Amino acid sequence: MIARVRAGEAEAYAQLVRAHTGVALRAAVAFGAGAEAEDVVQSAFFKAYQSLGRFREGAAFRPWLLRIVVNETRNTLRSAGRARAVAGREAVLRGAEPVIPESADPAVAALAEERRALLTAALDELSEEHRQVVTYRYLLEMDEAETARTLGWPRGTVKSRLNRALKKLEKKLGTGVGGGDVG
Numbered sequence: 580m581i582a583r584v585r586a587g588e589a590e591a592y593a594q595l596v597r598a599h600t601g602v603a604l605r606a607a608v609a610f611g612a613g614a615e616a617e618d619v620v621q622s623a624f625f626k627a628y629q630s631l632g633r634f635r636e637g638a639a640f641r642p643w644l645l646r647i648v649v650n651e652t653r654n655t656l657r658s659a660g661r662a663r664a665v666a667g668r669e670a671v672l673r674g675a676e677p678v679i680p681e682s683a684d685p686a687v688a689a690l691a692e693e694r695r696a697l698l699t700a701a702l703d704e705l706s707e708e709h710r711q712v713v714t715y716r717y718l719l720e721m722d723e724a725e726t727a728r729t730l731g732w733p734r735g736t737v738k739s740r741l742n743r744a745l746k747k748l749e750k751k752l753g754t755g756v757g758g759g760d761v762g
Contacts, residue, residue, distance in 0.1 A: 581634060596624055599641060602719060603648050609714045610652040619655050623648040642729035645719075649711070701751040709744035716741055 583591035603623060607616035627647050634643060702710050715726040716737075727737045 581631065581636075581640065584628075585631060592628060595640060599644055600624075602641065603644060605719055606645050606648045606714075607652050609718050610649055610711075611656050612652045615655050619651045620648060623651045626651070639725070639728060642725055645715075645729045646731070697752060698748075701748050704751060705744055705747060708740055709747060712737060712740045713744045713748070 580591055580595060584595070600620065603620045604616050607619040607623075612619040623644065627644050630647075634640075702713065705713070711730060712726065715721045715729055716723070721729065723734055723737055726741075727734045730737065732740075
């Protein structure tokens with residue numbers, strides 16, 4: 580697909596954009612872009628297109644793109660300020676799903692919303708590296724190898740940082756998240 584884009588086939592890049600927009604938006608929101616997530620993703624796709632000449636032949640596009648999305652999100656956070664971004668992310672996360680799903684008991688929905696808010700707050704208290712590894716691995720549902728490629732870390736580093744991050748989350752939340760089931 581990248582070779583087709585490099586050859587000037589505009590529809591090939593449009594296919595890449597369609598295939599990766601969802602995960603790019605989730606990444607932007609998860610890393611704090613909030614209401615500006617769509618702008619961040621649009622900018623990331625533009626920068627990715629401009630940088631295709633430096634894209635390593637045979638590499639996976641998704642991890643490379645997500646690294647650009649995270650960098651764009653960081654730039655947005657620096658510009659907008661951390662407090663506003665956290666509030667926006669929380670609002671977008673709440674707005675992504677109905678507060679009370681039609682098929683759910685209102686008490687169950689309220690409990691789920693409370694748990695989501697606690698998890699978001701606990702994630703915000705983690706270091707940047709720990710928040711990144713948890714977000715990629717569990718919120719963006721990447722496997723370990725893809726998480727390592729996206730972050731540019733060895734797999735062993737992903738494993739150890741993920742382990743430490745889950746232990747910190749478990750301590751903050753007072754639950755058994757260390758067992759591998761987050762979210």
